[in-house]
Amino acid sequence: MKILVIGSGGREHAIAWRISKSPKVRGIFCAPGNAGISEIAECVDIAADDLQALVKFAKDNSIDLTVVGPETALCRGIVDLFESQNLKIFGPGKSAARLEGSKLFAKEAMERFSIPTAKYRVFTDAQYQDALNYISGIKKYPIVIKADGLAAGKGVIIAKSKNEAEAAVKDILVDKVFASSGEKIIIEECLEGEEASILAVCDGENFLLLPHSQDHKRAFDNDQGPNTGGMGAYSPAPVVKDDILNKINKAIIKPLLDGLKSEGNIYRGILYAGLMITKEGPKVLEFNVRFGDPETQAILPRIKTDLIDVMFASIEGRLREVKLEIDSRFCVNVVLASGGYPGNYEKGKEIFGLDEAVKMPDVIVFHAATSKENGKIVTNGGRVLGVTGLGNTIKEAIAKTYQAVDKINFEGMHYRKDIGRKAVN
Numbered sequence: 001m002k003i004l005v006i007g008s009g010g011r012e013h014a015i016a017w018r019i020s021k022s023p024k025v026r027g028i029f030c031a032p033g034n035a036g037i038s039e040i041a042e043c044v045d046i047a048a049d050d051l052q053a054l055v056k057f058a059k060d061n062s063i064d065l066t067v068v069g070p071e072t073a074l075c076r077g078i079v080d081l082f083e084s085q086n087l088k089i090f091g092p093g094k095s096a097a098r099l100e101g102s103k104l105f106a107k108e109a110m111e112r113f114s115i116p117t118a119k120y121r122v123f124t125d126a127q128y129q130d131a132l133n134y135i136s137g138i139k140k141y142p143i144v145i146k147a148d149g150l151a152a153g154k155g156v157i158i159a160k161s162k163n164e165a166e167a168a169v170k171d172i173l174v175d176k177v178f179a180s181s182g183e184k185i186i187i188e189e190c191l192e193g194e195e196a197s198i199l200a201v202c203d204g205e206n207f208l209l210l211p212h213s214q215d216h217k218r219a220f221d222n223d224q225g226p227n228t229g230g231m232g233a234y235s236p237a238p239v240v241k242d243d244i245l246n247k248i249n250k251a252i253i254k255p256l257l258d259g260l261k262s263e264g265n266i267y268r269g270i271l272y273a274g275l276m277i278t279k280e281g282p283k284v285l286e287f288n289v290r291f292g293d294p295e296t297q298a299i300l301p302r303i304k305t306d307l308i309d310v311m312f313a314s315i316e317g318r319l320r321e322v323k324l325e326i327d328s329r330f331c332v333n334v335v336l337a338s339g340g341y342p343g344n345y346e347k348g349k350e351i352f353g354l355d356e357a358v359k360m361p362d363v364i365v366f367h368a369a370t371s372k373e374n375g376k377i378v379t380n381g382g383r384v385l386g387v388t389g390l391g392n393t394i395k396e397a398i399a400k401t402y403q404a405v406d407k408i409n410f411e412g413m414h415y416r417k418d419i420g421r422k423a424v425n
Contacts, residue, residue, distance in 0.1 A: 202257055
């Protein structure tokens with residue numbers, strides 16, 4: 001079986017790595033891939049959003065299954081395109097992918113299906129003054145301001161004061177820092193509690209929950225600094241107790257899938273629910289329509305079941321036949337980022353110590369933004385590597401992961417030193 005993985009980040013490296021363990025697979029391609037992925041797959045110089053080139057490659061190379069990493073391709077309709085050419089592909093269609101492509105679509109869907117989420121108001125760029133007037137009447141801070149469209153995980157601002165809220169609204173609606181993604185904004189209450197990430201594999205009617213996890217969005221320790229695409233994750237998340245998981249199943253995942261199906265919107269693929277576990281129970285912060293990053297790097301090492309079997313069962317509507325086998329150990333992932341990330345940063349910094357880190361037992365280093373230059377592996381983006389370790393306890397997994405981190409260095413490297421601390425506490 002030949003597999004094509006689309007994307008170039010740590011998530012895609014984790015997917016390709018997990019797929020490579022399947023005895024059914026005889027060849028993996030990745031478009032465009034990175035330096036780490038090239039060790040286990042043939043990297044192809046096709047951009048992840050070049051849909052026509054991707055479908056041509058899949059046809060020309062008799063690809064048996066395509067797995068989509070990034071949300072952009074899904075929101076642009078890559079699944080619909082592949083299916084029109086009778087090509088197997090794992091992910092939701094364009095209509096269902098609006099759950100991530102438009103935060104407004106997601107909020108309205110949650111309203112229709114009575115799914116618990118934060119209270120909100122919507123404003124367009126023509127309603128800039130109305131948005132400012134609304135902010136003037138808000139008494140309780142912080143509040144959350146979101147660009148409606150895709151913004152590479154950075155379109156959410158937590159404003160701690162009226163001045164910060166007004167600045168965020170101006171940035172998005174007037175200065176267009178997120179381009180057309182900021183033609184509408186959502187202003188919503190800031191939910192209080194502890195965050196958790198739930199990933200479910202769906203076949204349109206049935207679903208399987210993958211191991212839960214907790215992401216760390218802020219750039220610096222103790223959840224300080226600006227939002228990022230994610231600075232690390234761990235799995236499982238102790239905050240997701242059995243009663244909470246039961247509520248997530250019954251009040252969030254199932255109503256969403258059933259509601260979408262009733263509207264002719266069959267959801268297949270990965271559904272990611274970013275949740276806040278509040279005093280009233282779990283509430284939805286956001287939905288994503290693909291594997292989370294870096295959560296995937298902490299989840300897939302715990303899944304023993306052949307991922308190929310799970311994906312085909314999703315595509316073919318037979319998830320009822322699949323039983324997931326999960327490694328009971330804890331898994332911790334720490335992201336190593338370029339100096340300055342999520343702001344401006346330099347590329348092309350040589351990375352040292354990778355060989356020593358990957359020799360450690362129960363440690364995997366996933367490449368997120370790396371390339372090869374003159375035989376050397378160098379940085380090629382903001383989030384460069386994801387160092388992942390497994391342990392029998394959360395403390396053991398944390399210790400092992402940071403021991404591996406200590407073996408790696410590149411100029412300007414920075415990372416959070418508190419990944420997993422909440423689980424210990």
